[in-house]
Amino acid sequence: MMQIDDPWHMLAEEERMFCDMLERICAEKIAPLAAETDETARFVHQQLAVLGEAGMMGANLPEVWGGGDISASALLRAVAIVAGACGSTASALTAHYLATDSILIGASEAQKQEWLPRAASGAALGAFALTEPTAGSDPADMKTRAHRTDKGWHLKGAKCFISNGGVADFLVVYAMSDPDKGHRGISAFIVPKDTPGLEGGAPEKTMGLKGGHVFTIGLDCELPHDALLGEEGRGFRTAMQVLDNGRIEVAAQCLGMARAAMDMAIAYAKERIIGGMALSERQGIRWMIADMGLAYNSALLLAQEAARQRTLAHKQGGRFSLASAQAKLGASEAAGKIADTALQLHGGYGYTRDFPIERINRDLRIMRIYEGSSEIQRNIISGNMLV
Structure with missing residues (x-):
């Protein structure tokens, strides 16, 4: 019998079984590697392979493309489970989702067929390349350029803080194809890892999430015509829809680590x-x-409402930007306070690496910055309130 106070009562029975299975796998095969991953800063290839076998690498995708076809609420729960076991693994996983969501939302049917089944199985790892040194919060300021050529496109520029960037099998790269149109001149491109002129440096030396690497990416690439993701000039719209999804997944990571x-x-x-x-x-x-x-x-309820709206928007159309911004802001701020309180309660022991609390505090700090900082989320929320 379902408990009245069960916070996941809305999940279908199959989704509950999937989450229970995932919880066992994470406890047995991922959580035991978390401390070593943090110490060695080794990328979480092994953990992602485990998630691939469990069906988690495509959990955000429809069944027709090899995905799990689970609800947004079940995905929220599943990502939280992974994050509770290892923040680095959850970070790499959700970065992969940003890339596959880009293809799902913006690509042609042929592009979906080429990339999504492999990505869903875990055979191809993705990266989402939007941020630049001078264009973080405002993508319209991006300097990466895409020029048409006789053979297709020439991409030239640089991206920074790209999760999975240097180890991914493909990147979805956002570039300005028509600077005169501002954000309406942004297009997206699928760039395989072996593309000449695609260069990833060493991973950044980060404070936390040390097994979920972020990279600076250099681009001076010739691409075929069919590298363009969907239609020219639709990249900004695709990216914003992807980030609506991604912010709920950041909330899920925060909930998992906070719990x-x-x-x-x-x-x-x-x-x-x-x-x-x-x-x-x-x-x-x-x-x-x-x-x-x-x-x-409080953070859980905000995230669950955002997940509910995500499901509704995917069925009926529309956006859920306000709900996703509230979920991301609420969960990231709450998780930081919860982890800090947990460390305080542990006293001096919480400040040592012998206890996971120290690592969780470091891993959580980036959650108030990436996928749009807390300040950006407040701008989104207030903008919706002031219309």
């Missing part, structure tokens, strides 16, 4: 005895736990 930190803090509070009394018996500690629970459940 892991909160559960660790509660367990520690019950076990830690000081002055003959468990920490959990002290009023101050109990209030800290209450605040963590309130922050987590």
Whole structure:
């Protein structure tokens, strides 16, 4: 019988079974590698292979393209499970989703057939190349150019902070094909990893998510005509729709890591005895736990509403930008506070690498920056309120 307080009561039985299976796999095969991944900064190839076998690499895609065809709510739950086991793995996974969502939303049928089944199986890893050194929050300022040639297109420019960029089998690259049109002059291109003139440097030395590498990418490439993703000039629209999806997946990552930190803090509070009394018996500690629970459940409800709207928009058309911005902002801000409180509750031990709380705090910090910073999310939210 379903519990009345089950936060995932909306999932279909098959989706619940999938998430239960994924939780077991992550506990057995991914979580045990998280600390070593953080220490060595080795890319999470092994973990992604595990997720590929579990059907998670295509969980965001329809069944016709080899995907799992699960609801947005189930995807939210599934990504949170992966993130709770290993933030680096979840980061690489969701970066892959940004690339495959770009193809799903903007590509021709032939392009979908060529790339999506392989991406869904895990045979081809994707990267989403939008951000540039001078064009982060405003893509219309991008300097990467796409010029038509007799043989197709010439791409020239640079991208930065591209998750999976240097290890991906293909990149979806956004470039300005008509600078006079501003954001309406942005087009997208599928660039295979072996394309001459595509160069990825060493991964950035990041504070957290050390196994989910980000790269600077150099582009001086000749591409065939059919490298253009869908139609010319539709890249900005595609990217914005992709980011609506991606922000909910960032919220999912935050929820997964925040829940892991909160559960660790509660367990520690019950076990830690000081002055003959468990920490959990002290009023101050109990209030800290209450605040963590309130922050987590508030963020969860925002994310679930965004997932509901995502499902509705995909069925009926329309956008869910406000809901996704609220979910991303709410979850990233709440997760940072929850993880910090969990570290505080652990005392000095929480500051050591012997406890996962230290790693979770570092892994979570980027969530308030990438896929649109907290400030950008506030601009989106206020813009919707002030119309």
